[in-house]
Amino acid sequence: MTSAPPLSGPASEVLNRVFGYSAFRGEQQEIIEHLIDGGDALVLMPTGGGKSLCYQIPSLVREGTGIVISPLIALMQDQVDALRQLGVKAGFLNSTQDVSERRRTEQQFVAGELDLLYVAPEGLGVPSTQRLLDQGKIALFAIDEAHCVSQWGHDFRPDYLNLSMLHERWPDVPRIALTATATSATREEIATRLDLVGARHYTASFDRPNIQYRIVGKQEPKRQLLELLRTEHPGDAGIVYCLSRASVEKTAEFLVQNGIAALPYHAGLDSGTRARNQSRFLREDGLVMVATIAFGMGIDKPDVRFVAHLDLPKSVEGYYQETGRAGRDGQPSTAWLAYGLQDVVQQRKMIETSDGDFAHRRNLAAHLEAMLALCETVQCRRAQLLAYFGQDSSTVAGCGNCDTCLNPPESWDGTVAAQKLLSTVLRLQRERGQKFGAGQSIDILLGKTTEKITQFRHHELSVFGIGSDLREQDWRGVVRQLLAQGLLAVEGEYGTLALTDASSTVLRRERQVMMRREPERTKAPRARRASSSSGGSGAAPAADLDPAATALFEHLRAWRAAAAKETGVPAYVIFHDATLRQIASTKPGSLAELSTISGVGESKLAKYGQQVLEALTTD
Incomplete structure (x- = not known):
């Protein structure tokens, strides 16, 4: 068998030959071509939207090695294994490697033998890593999970703050920062902290219809x-x-x-x-x-x-x-x-x-x-x-x-209920100098004669029993929604209830309080799948499988599980379910026909094609 041609060429050719997809999704192609041309980009794309292709394909097309900065040391091996299954020359540098493994990877990078190299953000702060990168040819920098740079986001990582040095030390190397989630304020912070203010920004739809x-x-x-x-x-x-x-x-x-x-x-x-x-x-x-x-x-x-x-x-x-x-x-x-x-x-x-x-x-x-x-x-x-x-x-x-x-x-007018609850909190504080959690206030409103009610003589309060028109569960919903609307506060170690500045507007009848009433519980239907099934992340075909194809799909999954165990990689690294579904549905009879299936690239066709065809003809 002749060796595969080098992984280079137009983006669409690499998409088809290496990854096995026939078309890009959304703005993928525009992002990829912008990066190939040397531009910087800040990309927001939902999980499953095909973010990784936005830096993997340019790394294969451009001269040199794509450097991927990822906080996920525990997953780097799996990410590299998945790329190697595609015939991509990938490696990683992190603290889990022994000296010989690290040295071998470093030598491969310096010799120009790697298409992609994964490094942790803390690793880039080490002078020896910076000197290593100076010795090789860098195709691009990809900063994955870029929301980690935002101190006001949900997953701040201090090591990301140092990544502005990439542009300072390697000003001619294009950079792409990617994340699945960020508000406009977080996006601005990412751009500022990573020195990507002048980069082209791409924001895909956040909708996940499936x-x-x-x-x-x-x-x-x-x-x-x-x-x-x-x-x-x-x-x-x-x-x-x-x-x-x-x-x-x-x-x-x-x-x-x-x-x-x-x-x-x-x-x-x-x-x-x-x-x-x-x-x-x-x-x-x-x-x-x-x-x-x-x-x-x-x-x-x-x-x-x-x-x-x-x-x-x-x-x-x-x-x-x-x-x-x-x-x-x-x-x-x-x-x-x-x-x-x-x-x-x-x-x-x-x-x-x-x-x-x-x-x-x-x-x-x-x-x-x-x-x-x-x-x-x-x-x-x-x-x-x-x-x-x-x-x-x-x-x-x-x-x-x-x-x-x-x-x-349904929504309902909860103004009177809110006034009753807020009045209870107010009277406990003003008349008794006391603060309690939600449970005691609800017991007072329901007129319960509990040991604590008797101990503190709360049955003597004018609000005792005025809330019997609602169930305990309903009152808990009232408290929850008042807290959600800022009309009630929680204080101290024991979570006692307290009024807020806005409480008085309800007590003085200056504000209406609309609330949510939970519907009667019914069995929810299964979620529907996405309407689009084409493009670079291999979404599933829209049609459900008939019984015969379903049986074939399960047979293919069993083959995949055995192959994955033998290879030592996750099953989805070999083929996604979406690819197996399409194979089960179309039943290709030759390697040529199998190569047209979404997700079957050149390397996987060579490794697994014959096995798949044999599985299709085996009961």
């Missing part, structure tokens, strides 16, 4: 999660986010006890356990990872079918980034969040006691208020999410694939 966004009232969250997994996602891979390490451990144990294959991941586990659990999640089918937000950035697993949150995320940016790890392949996926009063109390308390100055706490509060607005909206959640990122949401309003569209909630 993801169904759902936010439910928190009752027994672990039981609610278990029902979701059993009824809608049996055997599916997914991620469950929890706020604390203890909650991660308890939730993972609960799922395992109930027959769900689940693994924990948090910073309190030793590095070996974290690495093993992450590797299993990437390489095995159907595992559920229960994790803190320490897990997930850079996870390329395309068949994550759900992302669930058992605690309220701290910001819309964080929520979008985390939910975006579902459905990278364009298949129907679910973003599910259980949300309740205690989440609001806890987050407010964390902000009040956080380190940092007033401006920092105000920024945290602004992030939380935007997240609460998303939770409490009676409008289309997708439209509100897109509007937050500054995108015209009119095209998706009434999207038909979020809970508020599928099962619309």
Whole structure:
């Protein structure tokens, strides 16, 4: 067999030959050609939108080695393995390597034998790394997860602040900074801190139409999660986010006890356990990872079918980034969040006691208020999410694939209820000099004769029993929404309720308070897949498979699992589900026909083509 031609040439030729795609998506081609021509770029593109091609293809077309700065040391090996499967010469430099491995990679770079080299941001601050890069030819710098440079974003990394030195030390090398999520303010900060103010900015649509966004009232969250997994996602891979390490451990144990294959991941586990659990999640089918937000950035697993949150995320940016790890392949996926009063109390308390100055706490509060607005909206959640990122949401309003569209909630005039609750907090403070949490105020309104009510003689208050027209669950919703609207505050270590400056406008009947009433619970339908199926990230074909093709697809998945185990890479690195679905649907009979399938490039055709054809003819 003759050797493959060198990886160079026009962008579209490399896209087809190396990656196996016939067309670019969105602004990919414009970004790639701009970078090939030596321009700088700042790119915002949602997870699954094909960001990596925007620097991988220019690295193959331009002379030299593309230097990719990534904070994901634990994932560099997988990223490099995936590129090598495509026939791309890739390597990495990080602290996990021994001396001989590092020296070999350095020699390959200096000799011009690498197409792409991954380095950690802290590694670039080391003079020896800078001297090494001076010895080779650099095609470009790609700064991945660029939102990490923003101190007001959701995932700040101090080492990113030093990356402005790239332009100072190598002024003629083009740079591209990429992130999946950033508001306009964060985008401006990225551009300023990375010295990319003069770069061309590209912002793709933030919409992920195949993801169904759902936010439910928190009752027994672990039981609610278990029902979701059993009824809608049996055997599916997914991620469950929890706020604390203890909650991660308890939730993972609960799922395992109930027959769900689940693994924990948090910073309190030793590095070996974290690495093993992450590797299993990437390489095995159907595992559920229960994790803190320490897990997930850079996870390329395309068949994550759900992302669930058992605690309220701290910001819309964080929520979008985390939910975006579902459905990278364009298949129907679910973003599910259980949300309740205690989440609001806890987050407010964390902000009040956080380190940092007033401006920092105000920024945290602004992030939380935007997240609460998303939770409490009676409008289309997708439209509100897109509007937050500054995108015209009119095209998706009434999207038909979020809970508020599928099962619309009602809004009701909660002004009188708000006055009753605020009056209770006021009377406790003024008449008794006392502050209590939400539970005691609700018990007073409901007229309960609990031990604490009797002890503090709260049955003597004029507000005792005036709230019997609502259920306890309804009152908890009133408290939650007053907190969300800034009409009530949480104070101190014990989360006691207090009035705000705005409370008086409600008590004086100067302000109407509209609230959300939860709809009666119904079973949600499966999320729909994306409408577009073409282009550079290999989205799934729109048509469902017939029974015969489904059986063939499962047979191909079994072959892929065996091949992945033998090769030592995650199954999706060999072929995405979307590619296997298309193969099962079209049943190619020759290598030539197989080469036309999206995701089957030259290298993979040579490595796996004959095996695929044999699998298609084997029962």
